[in-house]
Amino acid sequence: MQGILLATHGGVSADGAAQVASLLAARVHGPLTTLVVYAPIRVVDYGFGATYVPTPEDEAEMQAALMASATEQLRRCGVVGLPPMLRTGIVPPEIAATARALGASVIVTGLGSHSIVDRTLGGETALHLAQGAHTPVLAVPAQTTAIPHRVIAAIDFSATSVRAARTAAGWLRAGDELHLVFVAPKPRHPIPATSAANQAVVNRLTTVGVELRVATGVHVDATQLSGDPARTLLDHAHRLDGDLITLGSHGYGAVKRLVLGSVASRIIRLATCAVLVAPIGCLEA
Secondary structure (H helix, E strand, O other): OOOEEEEOOOOHHHHHHHHHHHHHHHHHOOOEEEEEEEOOOOOEOOOOOOOEOOOHHHHHHHHHHHHHHHHHHHHHOOOOOOOOEEEEOOHHHHHHHHHHHHOOOEEEEEOOOOOHHHHHOOOOHHHHHHHHOOOOEEEEOOOOOOOOOEEEEEOOOOHHHHHHHHHHHOOOOOOOEEEEEEEEOOOOOOOOOOHHHHHHHHHHHHHHHHHHOOOOOOEEEEEEEEOOHHHHHHHHHHHOOOOEEEEEOOOOOHHHHHHHOOHHHHHHHHOOOEEEEEOOHHHHO
16 A cells, blocks of 8 residues: 655644544555655845855754654654654655655645635645645645545546545545535526536536445535635535545646636635645656
8 A cells, every 4th residue: 555645844733734644544554654854044145244154053953953843743643653754955846756756645744824814925835736746635734633534525527636536535434425526617608507417417426426436334425516616615615514625736837827726726725624636747647
């Protein structure tokens, strides 16, 4: 069984990720690897006075502090006997490369602050991983203490959206719920949808549900909604008290995201539950 890669900086915002990663590894009977990435100190020139150039001692001290923080986090989250792995470089690419080298089935990381203002700044590791990794990315809120059991799977019938749903479906057990949802954007000039068309979409979703081969006793249903995809999914997850939203990333670059927006980006920035994204790179892998 492929393992779980926990990517953490040791801060409390990643405590939920640490706990869920440990529980997932036990459920799928796969190894758990914890990764800490140290981003080298940048040379700072303030335009006056001496330029600060970090010494090897400075770098070593920062790395030691980062490792100590991660080790303490694992201890308080009940993960023992698994010392963190240290890598140096730009954080998201290092995490993505390590996950690919290990053949990890999922990268688990913290979702970050629930402050919309903070998330809008766009500096979240989870967001960058969802855009560039070759491995599904599970972003977990800090307060989470259990494996998700009520999953809202956004299905647009792309390979990545099905991959994300399949990944989460493998974690579910009897009594859990999997809600497959297709969100049709509202046309500028609304045309009444026929019941036959709606049923055709639901039938396709149902077929996807069968192909996911969930465990016996997992409740699976299929729903078609309409509206703004991100907002509709978030509202639907809230109504159902969902604890995980899954979706596929279509790999939009920075320019397209600014112009068109990205459902995955908006979900990661606005969700209060866990989010699982299958990046477009999963298909290459």
